Amino acid sequence: MDVSQYLEIFLDETSEHLQNLNTQILALEQEPGNMDTINEIFRAAHSLKGMAGTMGYKRMQNLTHDMENVFSEVRNGNISVKAGMIDVLFQCLDALEEYTTNIRENADEGTNDNEPLIKQLNDILNGGEGEESGAAAPAEAAAPAAAAPTGSSGGRKWLDIKLGDSERSVLKGAIEEGKKVYGLTVKVQESCILKAARAFLVFKAIEEIGEIILSNPSAQDIEDEKFDLDFSLIVISDAELDQVIAAAKSVSEIEEVTGDAVDPDSSAAPKEEAEPAKTEEAKPAEAAKPEAKPAPAAPAAPAASGKKAEEKKPTAGKPVVNRTVRVDIEKLDTLMNLVSELIIAKNSLVSASAASGTSNTAVNEQIEYLESVTTSLHESVMKVRMVPIESTVSKFPRMVRDLQKKLGKKMELYMTGEETELDRTVVDEIGDPLMHLLRNSADHGLESAEVRRERGKPEVGSIFLDAYQDGNNVVIEVRDDGNGIDTKAVRDKAIERGIITPEQAENMSEKDSIDLLFHAGFSTAKVVSDVSGRGVGLDVVKSKIEALSGEVEVKSKLGEGSSWIIRLPLTLAIIQALMVDIGNEKYAISLGSIQTIEDIAPSDVKFVQAKEVIQLRDLVIPLIRLNEILDVESKKDPNDNLVVVVVKKGDKQAGLVVDELIGQQEIVIKSLGKYINKCKIISGATVLGDGEVALILDANTLI
Amino acid sequence: MDAELKVVGETTQFIVIKLGDEQYGIDIKYIDNIVRMQHITRVPKVDAYLKGVINLRGEVIPVMSIRIKMGLEPDVETKSSRIIILKLEQQGTIGVIVDEVKEVVTLENDQIEKIAYDSKDDKNSFLCGIGKYDGGLISLLDLNSVVLENV
Numbered sequence: 046m047d048v049s050q051y052l053e054i055f056l057d058e059t060s061e062h063l064q065n066l067n068t069q070i071l072a073l074e075q076e077p078g079n080m081d082t083i084n085e086i087f088r089a090a091h092s093l094k095g096m097a098g099t100m101g102y103k104r105m106q107n108l109t110h111d112m113e114n115v116f117s118e119v120r121n122g123n124i125s126v127k128a129g130m131i132d133v134l135f136q137c138l139d140a141l142e143e144y145t146t147n148i149r150e151n152a153d154e155g156t157n158d159n160e161p162l163i164k165q166l167n168d169i170l171n172g173g174e175g176e177e178s179g180a181a182a183p184a185e186a187a188a189p190a191a192a193a194p195t196g197s198s199g200g201r202k203w204l205d206i207k208l209g210d211s212e213r214s215v216l217k218g219a220i221e222e223g224k225k226v227y228g229l230t231v232k233v234q235e236s237c238i239l240k241a242a243r244a245f246l247v248f249k250a251i252e253e254i255g256e257i258i259l260s261n262p263s264a265q266d267i268e269d270e271k272f273d274l275d276f277s278l279i280v281i282s283d284a285e286l287d288q289v290i291a292a293a294k295s296v297s298e299i300e301e302v303t304g305d306a307v308d309p310d311s312s313a314a315p316k317e318e319a320e321p322a323k324t325e326e327a328k329p330a331e332a333a334k335p336e337a338k339p340a341p342a343a344p345a346a347p348a349a350s351g352k353k354a355e356e357k358k359p360t361a362g363k364p365v366v367n368r369t370v371r372v373d374i375e376k377l378d379t380l381m382n383l384v385s386e387l388i389i390a391k392n393s394l395v396s397a398s399a400a401s402g403t404s405n406t407a408v409n410e411q412i413e414y415l416e417s418v419t420t421s422l423h424e425s426v427m428k429v430r431m432v433p434i435e436s437t438v439s440k441f442p443r444m445v446r447d448l449q450k451k452l453g454k455k456m457e458l459y460m461t462g463e464e465t466e467l468d469r470t471v472v473d474e475i476g477d478p479l480m481h482l483l484r485n486s487a488d489h490g491l492e493s494a495e496v497r498r499e500r501g502k503p504e505v506g507s508i509f510l511d512a513y514q515d516g517n518n519v520v521i522e523v524r525d526d527g528n529g530i531d532t533k534a535v536r537d538k539a540i541e542r543g544i545i546t547p548e549q550a551e552n553m554s555e556k557d558s559i560d561l562l563f564h565a566g567f568s569t570a571k572v573v574s575d576v577s578g579r580g581v582g583l584d585v586v587k588s589k590i591e592a593l594s595g596e597v598e599v600k601s602k603l604g605e606g607s608s609w610i611i612r613l614p615l616t617l618a619i620i621q622a623l624m625v626d627i628g629n630e631k632y633a634i635s636l637g638s639i640q641t642i643e644d645i646a647p648s649d650v651k652f653v654q655a656k657e658v659i660q661l662r663d664l665v666i667p668l669i670r671l672n673e674i675l676d677v678e679s680k681k682d683p684n685d686n687l688v689v690v691v692v693k694k695g696d697k698q699a700g701l702v703v704d705e706l707i708g709q710q711e712i713v714i715k716s717l718g719k720y721i722n723k724c725k726i727i728s729g730a731t732v733l734g735d736g737e738v739a740l741i742l743d744a745n746t747l748i
Numbered sequence: 749m750d751a752e753l754k755v756v757g758e759t760t761q762f763i764v765i766k767l768g769d770e771q772y773g774i775d776i777k778y779i780d781n782i783v784r785m786q787h788i789t790r791v792p793k794v795d796a797y798l799k800g801v802i803n804l805r806g807e808v809i810p811v812m813s814i815r816i817k818m819g820l821e822p823d824v825e826t827k828s829s830r831i832i833i834l835k836l837e838q839q840g841t842i843g844v845i846v847d848e849v850k851e852v853v854t855l856e857n858d859q860i861e862k863i864a865y866d867s868k869d870d871k872n873s874f875l876c877g878i879g880k881y882d883g884g885l886i887s888l889l890d891l892n893s894v895v896l897e898n899v
Contacts, residue, residue: 724792727792739789
């Protein structure tokens with residue numbers, strides 16, 4: 046079966062399931078008895094197994110199968126959740142992650158069988174079941190052997206059908222009468238519209254030559270079309286297997302029918318192709334499962350509860366049906382580019398109509414209408430591209446848990462604002478920097494439990510990750526209640542590393558000292574640890590965030606903790622900007638960073654330390670003469686009032702002196718390309734309505 | 749490029765441009781477009797040979813001066829000045845200013861003389877060979893070293 050076309054979906058869904066498992070297992074660790082969590086875990090593991098099986102990734106399927114076994118026992122109350130078990134489960138998730146990465150990179154799951162893990166899982170099963178039913182333990186242990194041949198044919202899902210006692214006796218009776226029992230899995234073509242009708246025809250065709258004992262999903266569910274693309278049957282018939290399969294295949298729009306003889310003693314173990322030894326092992330394995338399950342819960346009605354478990358399954362895979370469409374991010378980028386083009390065209394139209402001089406009300410009205418349409422179109426496309434940062438941050442609790450074990454410190458991660466939305470590209474990129482910061486907090490920030498006790502802090506350190514929207518920015522704050530930054534230690538280290546001279550260190554402000562942390566090749570950890578301290582942390586964080594047009598700010602108080610504040614723009618592609626004239630050139634300044642625009646008389650300009658400043662509502666704001674920075678001749682009379690654009694960056698402000706204001710405009714940011722990248726104060730360029738290129742000033746780098 | 753030049757009997761097409769009195773050839777496979785001189789938006793704080801950026805059908809393209817890069821007199825804009833848009837693997841799309849675009853010539857490989865490495869001086873290091881055509885000589889530009897950033 047060619048499954049390559051499903052690879053993308055498989056990878057996407059696998060990542061989702063793995064993430065879900067991570068979250069749920071963490072929750073399980075907190076609340077070992079929560080049945081909802083356990084069920085959710087079971088469902089996710091089950092879906093993973095099914096998906097891996099369909100795609101033919103045997104090793105992945107084996108591992109998930111064993112995990113599912115453990116969860117299933119937990120669900121049935123046969124095993125209680127222990128700390129050791131959670132660790133093993135997490136290791137399994139890591140192994141699955143590895144498989145997924147391998148598959149993503151070279152469409153192959155790799156060759157790591159992860160046998161130690163499988164053994165550990167089985168140990169858990171053995172340990173847990175010893176008291177309940179001795180027989181089930183070895184049976185479960187042998188299960189992976191059965192799973193291996195199962196995986197090879199992909200769709201042998203009838204193996205999942207659990208037989209109740211009554212069905213089993215029917216099957217046995219049939220065999221005694223000389224009839225044969227088959228397991229069938231029928232796969233409907235993806236394009237099939239009336240799946241239920243096709244299924245009905247299959248039922249009918251088979252019933253002509255045999256009897257359908259059991260189906261998965263149940264006959265009712267199949268009739269209601271509550272199945273994905275395949276369903277499985279247990280059939281009694283006088284006919285040969287080939288005939289039964291042929292009967293099922295005679296129905297049109299059936300993609301594939303797989304089948305095999307079934308031994309009722311083992312609910313469904315393949316007779317052929319597996320080596321005899323393995324099959325022998327496998328049979329009791331599969332048989333034991335349905336028996337073991339109902340035993341503790343309702344020994345009186347084994348058949349009934351067996352059925353219940355079976356009925357649950359079809360609904361398990363897809364909890365709530367979301368009306369969503371998966372869209373390739375590239376398609377969205379194309380859409381975004383087209384919207385950008387449209388806005389440029391609109392701007393050209395506006396300036397063309399202004400240039401023609403004729404004021405035609407009808408034209409103006411239509412242009413205004415066009416403007417509002419393009420603006421809302423842009424907003425809608427932006428919204429489509431926005432995703433909650435949850436997808437990125439939800440892996441952090443797990444990471445902090447691992448760090449806790451690795452570093453031997455007690456800590457807790459508190460997250461808020463996971464629903465805050467950011468452009469998809471930003472969300473994808475922000476994960477690594479955040480991870481660095483969290484590790485940094487855990488490793489360098491938080492003190493060891495003993496030190497914390499001495500200082501009168503709670504033993505368990507807290508790390509906070511807060512995200513929220515602030516105007517046109519999204520702020521993500523990583524905070525800890527640890528030691529804070531020891532600026533003296535930072536300076537000493539910087540001197541030692543030759544980054545600054547001792548004299549420079551003397552005159553350094555707290556803030557400058559903290560900025561040293563972002564210097565390439567700086568690491569304050571005395572011991573290089575596994576977690577952080579390779580000196581490639583914070584400078585990478587900074588450059589990454591700056592690449593996303595964001596910025597990092599650090600606040601710290603020695604002994605009380607530090608907080609790292611990341612500001613990111615909501616969107617990267619289209620912004621509202623103020624156009625200004627400087628000399629004969631036009632520049633754009635992002636409206637987001639502008640605070641006010643002031644008209645200042647030359648006499649109001651004061652000097653502080655030989656630098657020009659203005660006083661504005663009790664604040665002293667340094668002046669930056671853009672014409673000097675940009676090497677252009679100002680065409681303004683020096684005696685005229687200054688036009689000052691006050692911009693802010695965090696809590697710092699600066700006044701940019703420009704020649705003239707042109708107006709506000711929606712601009713499309715275009716990169717200058719990597720060929721011109723030396724100019725830090727220009728963050729990009731935009732094409733104006735008249736076709737000219739204007740450069741975008743990055744106010745952040747000017748302050 | 750060198751490898752291609754060695755193959756006997758192969759031909760390469762060049763666009764012949766003029767910088768001052770000298771003729772230069774640019775391998776046609778790198779040329780995306782030739783546009784008339786237009787307003788170039790200056791970018792502050794960059795090397796002098798980077799003249800700025802232009803708008804080419806909605807895309808912002810950097811433009812450089814070969815003259816300044818090669819240490820010749822600065823460009824004087826005339827009616828025949830053109831911007832040749834090059835598409836390079838590493839640097840992406842770049843425009844270069846030339847005084848005049850003359851013609852397209854097809855050179856047999858035996859019409860191309862490679863430049864000996866030891867004779868490289870400043871200007872020659874931007875060349876990858878000399879083409880003999882119609883009794884004249886065409887200096888063939890090595891675009892990668894032309895657009896390479898000054899170290």
